[in-house]
Amino acid sequence: MIAFKGLIRAVAVAGAISLSVAGAEAKGIVWARYGDIDTLDPHRATSTLSLQVWSLIYDTLLATDKDGKPVPNLAESWTSNPAGTEYTFKLHSGVKCADGSSLDANDVKYTVDRALDAANPSVTKASWGPISKVDVIDPTTVKFTLDKPFVALVPFLADSFSSIICKSNKGVEGFGTTSAVGSGPWKLVSWTKGDKIVLARNPDYQNFGKLADNKGAPYMDGLVISVVPEPQARLAALKTGEVDIAEPPLDDVEALKSSGDLKITVAENTGQNVFWEFAVHRPPFDDARARQAVGYATDAADAINLVYGDLSLPEACPVSRGVFGNDQEFCLKYRTNYDPEKAKALLKELGYGPDKPLETSMLVWTGGNRQKLAEVFQAQLAEVGIKADIEMMDIGTMNARVRQENETPTGKGSMDMMTWSWYDPDILYALWHSPGAYRGFTSPELDKMLDETRVLTEPEARKAKVQEVFKYLLENGIHIPLYTPGWEWVFAERPTVEGFHVAPFVYPVFNDVKITDKKS
Template identity: 55%
Template sequence: MTRKGITAAALALAVTTTGLGGGAQAQEIVWARDGDIDSLDPHRATSTLSRQLWYQIYDSLLEFDENGRPTGNLARDWTVADGGREVTFQLHDDILCHDGTPFTAEDVKWTADRALSEDNPSITKASWGPITEVEVVDELTVRFHLETPFAAFVPFMADQFTSMLCDSNAELERFGVDAAVGTGPWRFVDWTKGDEIVLERNEDYVNRGRPVENPGPPHAEQLIVRTMPEGQTRVAALRTGEVDLIVPPIEEVESLRGDPNFELHVAEGTGQNMFLEFAVSRPPFDDVRARRAIAHALDFEMALGIVFGDLVQRERCPVSRGVLGNDQDFCARHAPEYDPQKARELLNELGYGPDNPMEVILATWYGDNRDDVLQVFQNQLRQLGIEAEIEVMDIGTLNARVKQENNRTEGPGFIDLMGWTWFDPDVLYLLWHSPGAYEGYTDPELDELLEATRTTLDREEREAVVQDVFVHLLENAVHVPVYTPGWLWMYAGSEDAAGFTIGPFNRPLFNDVGR
C-alpha cells in the first residue's frame, strides 16, 4: 500500500458517489478530434492527442504563462542552487488529488522516480536531464539533484511529460489504461477506446497557474472527448450541435471562418516546427552540396501559399516562433534561399543533369495536407531534373523508416518532411546530438555546441550558443525549416464552447467554458 492506501475499487466508488448524480442533465462540452489517445499514462506516449488529454487530468509543478515563460503552478516557488545542480520546489499546502488525498512532495518523488526508473522509464526520460536523486525535504518541499547543470530542466517542469501523478496510481491495476488519478481541472471517468473519453469537473480544483480567468473548478460539469476520424463528419456534427468543438479539415476552414455561428481559434506559439531532413549515410546527401541544392530548389513560400493559404507561416529557424533563439532575420542570413540557378550549379558539380537525374524519395506522414505539400515540392524538383517519388505513411512507420534509411548505404536519396513540437531549444539536442533521434547526421563540433546549450544557464549566453547551433544546421542544410504551425492547431467552436482558449504550446483550455 502507498501512504494513501487508496484502491481501484475505492476510487471507482468515489467517482460514482461524487459524480453528476440524480440523473440530471449535465452541462457538458463535447470536443471531437481526428484520433484517440495512446495512453492515460504520461510516461507511455508522446502524441499531441495524448498530451492534450493529460493536460486536462494532470497538472505540472510549473506552468507556461501567456508569453511561454515558466511560472508557478503546483509549486508556488522554486530556487536553483549549486551552480544549477540543485532545484528545489515549494508546493502549495492545499492541493488535493482526485481521490481526495493531499498532494505532497511524496507524489512528486514517486512521479519522477517512476519516470527515471531503470526497468520501465518514461519514453521521454532523456528530457528530464541528468537527475541523480529526488529528495523529499519535507511534506511540501522536494529537491532535484543533478549531476551537471541542465538549462532545460526548469521549463521542462511545465510540460505535459512531467505531469504530476498522485502516488495512489501505484495501487491501480490498470493505471494508464482505464484509471488515472491527478490534480487537474478534470477527473477521469471512462475511456472507450476509439470512441470517447469522459471526464468530469474536479470540484476541488484551484487554478494556480493556467492562463484562464476562472480561479476555481471548470464551469461545465463534463468534458467529453470524441474520436471522429473523418473531417466532414466532425463538421456536420458541429453544425447540428452534436459536438461543441472540433479540429476542422482545412477545406472547411474558410466556410467556418465566415459563419457567425462559429468561432475559429488558431493556436499561436505552438512550438511546432515542420522541417526537411536527409539520410546522410549514402549519396547523394552525404555531400552538403546535394542538401543545399534541394534547399535552393524549393520555393517554400509558393508551396505553402498553394496548400495552406494564410493558415501557416514560413519558418526559417530550426526551432519555432516563441522558442528561445528564434530570430527570423538571423536564420534567413544563414539558410540557403530559394535560388534555382544555384541549385542547378550544385547539381552540375555533383554530376547530375538531364542524362543523369537525381532520384530521391520524399516521405511524410498522413494528415494535415502534408502530402499536398510534397506534391508541390515534387513538381518544383522536377523542373530542375530531380525525380522525386512520394511516400506517405503513419507517423510510427515514418519514425522507424527514417532511422532505417539513415543506416542504409545503398538506395535512392531519402528526404522526409518531419515535425517536432517543443517549448525549448533542447529539442535540437534530442534530434542532432550523437547518436541522434534517428541515427542520422551527427558532428563532433555540433555535439560540443549542443552540450553547451544544456549547461549554459544565463539566458542571453544560452541564446547565443543556441544560435551557433542554428548556423551549423542551416549552413550545412542538415535541418531545413519549412513552416509553422500547421492547420492541425486550429479549432472551430459553437456558441456552447464560448470561453474556450488555447494556451502556449497548443494547450486547450476549457476552464472558462460555460461561464
C-alpha cells in the same frame, strides 16, 4: 453506460453524447478530435493527442505564460544553487488529488523516481536531465540534485511530460488504461479506446498558474473527448449540436470564417517545426551540396500559401516561433533560401543535369493536406532537376522508415518532411546529438555545441550557443526548416461556446468554457 461513484454517467444516444448527473442532464462539453490518445500514463507516450488529455487530468510544477515562458504553478516558487546542480521547489499547500488524497512533495518524488526508474523509465527520461536524486525536505518542499547543470529542466517542468502523478496511483491495476488520478481540472470517468474519453469536473481543483481566468474548478460539469476521424463527420456534428468543439475540415475553414456559423480558433505558438531531413550515410545526401540544393529549390512560403493560406507561417529556424533562441532574421542569414539557380549550380557540381536528375524518395506522413503540399514541393524540386518520388504513410511508420533509411548504406536517396514539436531548443539535442533520434547526421563538433546548450545557465550565453547550433544545421543543410503549422490545430466552436482558448504548445483550455444552450 459508465458510472463514476454513482453520480456521473456518459450515455451515447443515436451518435450523440450527453452527460447526466444524478439523473438530470448536466452541463457538459463535447470535443471531437481526429484520433485517440496512446495512454493515460504520461511516461509512456509522446503524441500531442495524449499530451492534451494529460494536461486536463494532471497538473505540473510549473506552467507557461502567454509567451510560452515558465511560471510558478503547483510550485509557488523555486531556487537553484549557483552551480545549477540543485533545484528546490516550494509547493502550494492544500492541493488535492482527484481521489481526495493530498498532493505534496512525496507525490513529486514518486513521479520523478518513476520517470527515471532504470527498469522501466519514461520515454522522455532524457528530458528530465541528469537528476541523481530527489529529496523530500518537508511536505511542501522538494529538492532535485543533478549530476551537472541542465537548464532545460525548468521549461520541461511546465510541460505535460512532467505531469505530477499522484502517489495513490502506485500499484493500481490498470493505471494508464482504466485508471488515472491527478490534480488537474478534470478527473477520469472512463476511456473507451478508439471511441471516447469521459471526464468529470474536479471540484477541488485550484488553478495556480495555468492560462485561464478561472482560478477554481471548471464551470462545466463534464467533458467528453470523442474520436471522430472523418473531418466532414466532425463538421456535421458541430452543425447539429452533437459536438461543441472540433477540428473542422481544412478546406472549409475560410468558408466557415466567412459565414460566421462557427467560431474559428487557430492555435498560435504551437512549438511545431516542419523541416526537410535526409538519409546522410549514402549518396546523394552524404554530400552537403545535395542537401543545400534541396533547400535552395524549395519555396516554402509559396507552397504553404497555395495549400494552407494564412493558417501556416514559413519558418526560418530549426525551432519554432516562441521557442527560446528563435530569431527569424538571424536564421534567414544562414538558411538556404529559395534560389533555384543556386540549386542548379550545386547539382551541376555533383554531376547532375537535365539528362541525369538527382533521384530520391520523399517520405511524408498522411493527413492535413500534406499530400497536396508534397506535390507542390515535388514540382519545385523537379524544376531544378531533382526527381522526388512521394511516399505517403502514417507517422509511426514514417518514423521507423526514417531510421531504417539512415541505417542503410546503399540504395536510392531518401529525404523526408518531418514534424517535431517542443517548448525548448533542447529538442535539437534529441534530434542531432549522437546517436541521434533517427541515427541520422551527427558530428563531434555538433555534439560539443549541443552539450553546451544544456549547461549554460546565463540566458544570453545559452542563446548565443543555441544560435551557433542553428547556424551549423542551416549552413550544412542538415535541418532545413519549412513552416510552422497552425493549420494542424484549428478548432471550430459552436456560437454557444464561450471562453475556449488554446495555450502555447497546443494545449486546449476548458476551465473558462461556458455553453449557453446546455440545460441544467
